[in-house]
Amino acid sequence: MRADEIEQVRGLRIFEGVEKRHVDSMLRISFLQRFPQGVELVREGDPADFLHVVVEGKVEVFSGYRDRETTVAVLGPGQCFIMAAVVLDRVYLKSARSLTAARILLIPADAVRQCFEQDGAFARCLASDLAGAYRMVVKELKNQKLRSGLERLANWLLAHQEEIGGNMRFELPFEKKVLASRLGMAPEVLSRSFGALAPYKVNVKGAMIEIRDVEALRKLARPTPTIDDPKS
Amino acid sequence: MRADEIEQVRGLRIFEGVEKRHVDSMLRISFLQRFPQGVELVREGDPADFLHVVVEGKVEVFSGYRDRETTVAVLGPGQCFIMAAVVLDRVYLKSARSLTAARILLIPADAVRQCFEQDGAFARCLASDLAGAYRMVVKELKNQKLRSGLERLANWLLAHQEEIGGNMRFELPFEKKVLASRLGMAPEVLSRSFGALAPYKVNVKGAMIEIRDVEALRKLARPTPTIDDPKS
DNA sequence: TCGGATGCTTGATCTAAGTCAACAACACCC
DNA sequence: GGGTGTTGTTGACTTAGATCAAGCATCCGA
Numbered sequence: 350m351r352a353d354e355i356e357q358v359r360g361l362r363i364f365e366g367v368e369k370r371h372v373d374s375m376l377r378i379s380f381l382q383r384f385p386q387g388v389e390l391v392r393e394g395d396p397a398d399f400l401h402v403v404v405e406g407k408v409e410v411f412s413g414y415r416d417r418e419t420t421v422a423v424l425g426p427g428q429c430f431i432m433a434a435v436v437l438d439r440v441y442l443k444s445a446r447s448l449t450a451a452r453i454l455l456i457p458a459d460a461v462r463q464c465f466e467q468d469g470a471f472a473r474c475l476a477s478d479l480a481g482a483y484r485m486v487v488k489e490l491k492n493q494k495l496r497s498g499l500e501r502l503a504n505w506l507l508a509h510q511e512e513i514g515g516n517m518r519f520e521l522p523f524e525k526k527v528l529a530s531r532l533g534m535a536p537e538v539l540s541r542s543f544g545a546l547a548p549y550k551v552n553v554k555g556a557m558i559e560i561r562d563v564e565a566l567r568k569l570a571r572p573t574p575t576i577d578d579p580k581s
Numbered sequence: 582m583r584a585d586e587i588e589q590v591r592g593l594r595i596f597e598g599v600e601k602r603h604v605d606s607m608l609r610i611s612f613l614q615r616f617p618q619g620v621e622l623v624r625e626g627d628p629a630d631f632l633h634v635v636v637e638g639k640v641e642v643f644s645g646y647r648d649r650e651t652t653v654a655v656l657g658p659g660q661c662f663i664m665a666a667v668v669l670d671r672v673y674l675k676s677a678r679s680l681t682a683a684r685i686l687l688i689p690a691d692a693v694r695q696c697f698e699q700d701g702a703f704a705r706c707l708a709s710d711l712a713g714a715y716r717m718v719v720k721e722l723k724n725q726k727l728r729s730g731l732e733r734l735a736n737w738l739l740a741h742q743e744e745i746g747g748n749m750r751f752e753l754p755f756e757k758k759v760l761a762s763r764l765g766m767a768p769e770v771l772s773r774s775f776g777a778l779a780p781y782k783v784n785v786k787g788a789m790i791e792i793r794d795v796e797a798l799r800k801l802a803r804p805t806p807t808i809d810d811p812k813s
Numbered sequence: 814t815c816g817g818a819t820g821c822t823t824g825a826t827c828t829a830a831g832t833c834a835a836c837a838a839c840a841c842c843c
Numbered sequence: 844g845g846g847t848g849t850t851g852t853t854g855a856c857t858t859a860g861a862t863c864a865a866g867c868a869t870c871c872g873a
Binding site: 766770 | 859860861862868869872
């Protein structure tokens with residue numbers, strides 16, 4: 350990796366508080382790679398060879414079983430994936446593909462593990478990150494087991510609207526079929542669910558969403574901190 | 582905590598490779614407490630005040646939303662819970678209750694965090710544990726999103742049978758309604774699902790299960806390492 | 814030993830969600 | 844501009860699973 354590229358990624362959250370020389374020794378042997386849209390970046394079941402960090406673009410994390418497939422998460426800049434597999438030196442549990450053209454930082458897994466062994470600050474970083482990731486998945490599991498499809502959609506809309514700064518009009522950040530898979534439903538069901546939100550004054554026109562009565566939507570969604578609050 | 586009690590729990594996996602003085606300083610201010618069956622040990626939404634480790638008995642980890650409730654996991658001796666909440670100093674995402682009479686080791690959360698800051702080996706321990714826990718939940722999420730109720734039951738039977746040493750005749754380790762909740766279905770559905778397994782030569786008599794044709798069951802279940810293998 | 818919980822099963826019914834198929838709305842590309 | 848493929852919508856139908864209600868079995872404590 351070139352020196353100017355190293356500077357671009359040094360500020361990433363996973364390196365926070367980590368000794369500069371350790372960061373550098375990792376980055377020097379890393380790759381900052383560009384991918385076109387629709388490329389499979391990692392495949393479920395393969396041994397974990399790189400820690401991946403999204404620098405630019407969107408990445409879909411998904412998993413297949415028999416003839417089914419489901420989206421586990423959609424990641425943006427700054428987020429990294431398959432950390433657990435790298436730390437434990439196991440196989441990937443999920444696959445990932447680029448949803449848009451993307452730039453990904455690839456850090457060799459053994460370098461990560463070596464730094465993990467040597468630098469306490471880095472170990473703490475990873476532990477905190479893993480703890481956060483763990484809580485995210487737990488929330489998602491509860492979301493799946495405890496809510497209906499319509500409730501999941503309503504809560505996702507509220508959470509996303511919050512995330513992008515509270516604007517009541519926004520575009521869906523990815524295709525509806527991806528959203529459907531992310532929410533754990535068939536595309537047809539998502540379509541109908543959007544229809545079912547019309548009485549709650551949710552306007553859908555293509556990818557444009559307008560929430561014209563947050564209170565009504567919130568009353569339907571009934572968000573709860575232990576599932577929906579990203580900060581808790 | 583008394584000296585003889587400390588000796589009983591020093592060997593727990595989370596203390597592996599951690600400096601003795603750090604372990605001792607944590608344990609000295611910890612509690613080894615007995616609980617009768619059916620006690621709520623932690624409540625979802627409360628701030629994390631203790632790291633809990635099951636020493637004896639069974640603990641059900643569950644979560645509620647509106648009028649629904651679901652079991653996230655059932656833990657036995659040696660397993661600890663709500664580690665992520667303790668590390669990040671957040672609220673519990675799940676509740677827990679004793680399923681049997683139980684002995685639980687309670688380590689004050691701030692002591693854990695302090696040791697986490699000071700001892701790199703402990704931080705690595707926690708990171709590995711968190712990574713393992715993370716992968717477990719990811720598998721469970723996939724299990725939920727990608728499989729039908731019957732498939733989940735069939736795979737659970739195979740996994741449990743494996744876990745207890747390969748015996749084809751065994752007792753369910755907890756009540757059927759807990760298993761139903763764990764598998765994400767209504768108790769009635771579990772009952773019928775057991776019925777549906779009869780053609781696959783699975784015999785059910787009360788809590789006693791007998792698998793009389795593993796191959797048939799395995800052909801139905803189609804286990805896959807990235808969901809069902811606890812070692813991967 | 815007799816109630817009375819509680820847990821489990823079974824049947825009937827209802828509902829959410831998946832499936833299949835047709836079609837509309839686009840975007841892309843020659 | 845007119846295919847051509849992809850995404851999204853809509854309708855009809857099927858199915859998995861939830862719910863409700865009744866009936867048993869088992870455990871337990873008075």
